[in-house]
Amino acid sequence: MHYAPAADRYNNMTYNRCGKSGLQLPAVSLGLWHNFGSVDNFENGRSIIHNAFDKGITHFDLANNYGPLPGSAEENFGRILKQDFTGHLRDELIISSKAGYTMWPGPYGDWGSRKYLISSLDQSLRRMQLEYVDIFYSHRPDPATPIEETMGALHSIVQQGKALYVGLSNYNAEQTKAAVEVLKSLGTPCLIHQPKYSMFERWIEGGLLDVLEANGVGCIPFSPLAQGLLTDRYLNGIPAGSRASKPSGFLQEGDVTPERIEKVKKLNVLAQQRGQSLAQMALAWILKDKRITTVLIGASSVAQLDNNLDTLKNTAFSKEELDAIEAILK
Numbered sequence: 001m002h003y004a005p006a007a008d009r010y011n012n013m014t015y016n017r018c019g020k021s022g023l024q025l026p027a028v029s030l031g032l033w034h035n036f037g038s039v040d041n042f043e044n045g046r047s048i049i050h051n052a053f054d055k056g057i058t059h060f061d062l063a064n065n066y067g068p069l070p071g072s073a074e075e076n077f078g079r080i081l082k083q084d085f086t087g088h089l090r091d092e093l094i095i096s097s098k099a100g101y102t103m104w105p106g107p108y109g110d111w112g113s114r115k116y117l118i119s120s121l122d123q124s125l126r127r128m129q130l131e132y133v134d135i136f137y138s139h140r141p142d143p144a145t146p147i148e149e150t151m152g153a154l155h156s157i158v159q160q161g162k163a164l165y166v167g168l169s170n171y172n173a174e175q176t177k178a179a180v181e182v183l184k185s186l187g188t189p190c191l192i193h194q195p196k197y198s199m200f201e202r203w204i205e206g207g208l209l210d211v212l213e214a215n216g217v218g219c220i221p222f223s224p225l226a227q228g229l230l231t232d233r234y235l236n237g238i239p240a241g242s243r244a245s246k247p248s249g250f251l252q253e254g255d256v257t258p259e260r261i262e263k264v265k266k267l268n269v270l271a272q273q274r275g276q277s278l279a280q281m282a283l284a285w286i287l288k289d290k291r292i293t294t295v296l297i298g299a300s301s302v303a304q305l306d307n308n309l310d311t312l313k314n315t316a317f318s319k320e321e322l323d324a325i326e327a328i329l330k
């Protein structure tokens, strides 16, 4: 299959400024945590990426450990880039990677030391066959490593030209404040924070978003659909092929509880009244906050991706709708 990107790819996407930086990101970004590993169908993943780029998704999010097997999502993405994103298309892409969770055995393949972050990014660049990533993240805070060391490693990576920007993921409000300060003192501003956020997971409303706004840092929430729970996927049980049905996925059958599905059913009715799918309403609900730069979705098919992209046709909520959502989530 030969790939030529759609000529009208920038016509229907909204681009939001990332914090106070010069970088704009699409309102919807695509993550390769699931569905792009060596256990998955390569051509399906490739079609999803083509379709994303054709619709204006310029940002693709990876990490050293995405797969399974760990590393294989970066390898597959590298193959797709090499095959299909030729010429100057690299310059139309914002590619991120991360290090922070277990990647290789021994004391240097995990957490937040300078040794781990720098050698892991070197591995990621080799797997993706890239000279640089656009954004490199510390994937989680490391309580045993001085914040100056972890942030110093991010700063060095930028100085070395291996990343253009840096970000934090899974840091709480206090940890973020401290990390942002250190980065600022080094002269490498923190571009973005990647936290878990959805209607079912709202910890960032308790301080993190304020810290980000005060410091001009963008926000890219992950698992905005609660890994598929906030869609119509599990309304009638756990379908074959869904994330919750797979042994390798991070969503387990036990996460699909009757209490949650009860709420999902009520939210689904509300979404229908708005003329949206539940997935669209869940994404719009996140995007309504102007401190959010982009929602970082996953998708196992082109149809899901298209459904999610149609979110942008209606991201406004009335007060009554917001109150009704709160009442259901309570």
Ligand SMILES: NC(=O)c1ccc[n+]([C@@H]2O[C@H](COP(=O)([O-])OP(=O)(O)OC[C@H]3O[C@@H](n4cnc5c(N)ncnc54)[C@H](OP(=O)(O)O)[C@@H]3O)[C@@H](O)[C@H]2O)c1
Pocket (backbone or CB within 6 Å): 030, 031, 032, 033, 034, 035, 061, 062, 139, 169, 170, 194, 221, 222, 223, 224, 225, 226, 227, 228, 229, 231, 232, 233, 241, 242, 243, 244, 279, 296, 297, 298, 299, 300, 301, 303, 304, 305, 307, 308
């Ligand atoms: N920084 C971190 O620590 C961290 C952690 C987790 C994720 N992330 C990033 O965030 C990205 C997104 O995470 P996520 O995959 O959990 O996000 P998500 O958008 O909450 O869940 C994606 C899953 O929901 C289902 N889905 C998506 N759209 C649908 C639709 N329209 N209708 C029905 N089902 C739909 C699909 O599940 P099925 O497979 O069942 O079809 C899809 O794989 C990751 O790829 C990764 O880049 C970062």
